[in-house]
Amino acid sequence: xxxxxxxxxxxxxxxxxxxxxxxxxxxxxxxxxxxxxxxxxxxxxxxxxxxxxxxxxxxxxxxxxxxxxxxxxxxxxxxxxxxxxxxxxxxxxxxxxxxxxxxxxxxxxxxxxxxxxxxxxxxxx
Amino acid sequence: xxxxxxxxxxxxxxxxxxxxxxxxxxxxxxxxxxxxxxxxxxxxxxxxxxxxxxxxxxxxxxxxxxxxxxxxxxxxxxxxxxxxxxxxxxxxxxxxxxxxxxxxxxxxxxxxxxxxxxxxxxxxxxxxxxxxxxxxxxxxxxxxxxxxxxxxxxxxxxxxxxxxxxxxxxxxxxxxxxxxxxxxxxxxxxxxxxxxxxxxxxxxxxxxxxxxxxxxxxxxxxxxxxxxxxxxxxxxxxxxxxxxxxx
Numbered sequence: 001x002x003x004x005x006x007x008x009x010x011x012x013x014x015x016x017x018x019x020x021x022x023x024x025x026x027x028x029x030x031x032x033x034x035x036x037x038x039x040x041x042x043x044x045x046x047x048x049x050x051x052x053x054x055x056x057x058x059x060x061x062x063x064x065x066x067x068x069x070x071x072x073x074x075x076x077x078x079x080x081x082x083x084x085x086x087x088x089x090x091x092x093x094x095x096x097x098x099x100x101x102x103x104x105x106x107x108x109x110x111x112x113x114x115x116x117x118x119x120x121x122x123x124x125x
Numbered sequence: 126x127x128x129x130x131x132x133x134x135x136x137x138x139x140x141x142x143x144x145x146x147x148x149x150x151x152x153x154x155x156x157x158x159x160x161x162x163x164x165x166x167x168x169x170x171x172x173x174x175x176x177x178x179x180x181x182x183x184x185x186x187x188x189x190x191x192x193x194x195x196x197x198x199x200x201x202x203x204x205x206x207x208x209x210x211x212x213x214x215x216x217x218x219x220x221x222x223x224x225x226x227x228x229x230x231x232x233x234x235x236x237x238x239x240x241x242x243x244x245x246x247x248x249x250x251x252x253x254x255x256x257x258x259x260x261x262x263x264x265x266x267x268x269x270x271x272x273x274x275x276x277x278x279x280x281x282x283x284x285x286x287x288x289x290x291x292x293x294x295x296x297x298x299x300x301x302x303x304x305x306x307x308x309x310x311x312x313x314x315x316x317x318x319x320x321x322x323x324x325x326x327x328x329x330x331x332x333x334x335x336x337x338x339x340x341x342x343x344x345x346x347x348x349x350x351x352x353x354x355x356x357x358x359x360x361x362x363x364x365x366x367x368x369x370x371x372x
Contacts, residue, residue, distance in 0.1 A: 011330045017337040024344060057326055086329030087322065108329035109360050112340040 036063035139197035139244035150178025205252035240290035
């Protein structure tokens with residue numbers, strides 16, 4: 001079993017739904033992560049993925065998707081990084097996300113077809 | 126424009142002005158008795174005037190925190206009218222006494238105090254007029270006094286300066302209040318915006334869940350497509366609300 005997608009989101013339902021979606025529709029396995037701490041804990045698996053889908057706001061007072069992004073870059077992550085966030089288009093957090101290099105920003109709710117196209121393009125061997 | 130009762134800054138300023146003027150009257154007017162002891166100035170009018178000031182202090186303290194601009198302005202004007210009436214009574218005594226006396230100094234001081242403290246424009250103008258016009262009306266007392274050579278011109282200049290100072294101060298205070306209101310409005314708007322942004326962040330993840338869940342359901346139960354399509358359409362409609370929420 002090779003995980004090719006890393007999903008970081010504090011919402012357990014969304015993590016499992018996305019993982020199930022990618023597996024059922026594309027046959028791609030995902031590693032699901034609740035927090036940046038868990039992402040670091042599972043570093044070998046995460047760094048082996050081709051696509052990282054990161055939520056920005058992971059709960060009050062805990063490291064954010066930006067911290068995960070910094071960690072991935074610091075560890076020479078070779079895959080594509082995408083922020084999947086519920087923040088509004090004009091939210092200052094998104095301005096910050098857009099200013100980062102080598103990253104895309106998707107706003108929830110994203111049409112499922114778009115998510116599948118992204119995973120298919122970036123994560124399929 | 127806010128009404129006096131709902132503008133706390135305006136009410137507070139009017140209250141402070143009226144209280145200060147009342148205290149100055151209550152404590153300062155009896156001093157005239159000492160100053161005018163050689164002119165045989167009677168005590169009664171001075172005490173009456175000071176009593177008006179003391180009454181103003183009592184009324185204002187009883188209404189502390191609840192005094193309207195109208196009440197504070199009324200107390201302020203009552204003080205000024207009492208003082209100017211008392212000065213009109215005692216000035217002839219000073220003039221007739223033959224003692225050294227610079228005419229209408231108290232009237233000029235009163236006008237400057239009004240310019241500095243006046244709670245609002247109209248009450249301030251009434252007070253300046255009271256001090257200035259009572260003095261001008263008593264110009265006959267000044268006949269032959271070298272210290273009053275340029276009266277009533279000096280008094281008119283004092284009145285004009287007091288009016289200009291009052292207008293500038295009242296306008297400045299109004300601008301400051303408007304700025305404070307604008308700042309408060311901007312802070313409220315920013316807070317509402319922050320809450321809306323947070324609300325949207327919280328609301329969008331469940332929508333994403335429904336979107337993906339509907340897709341999975343459709344894959345697993347193709348016969349239920351009409352149901353899952355309805356769910357997706359609901360999500361799209363919710364997504365279309367975003368620009369409205371953005372305002």
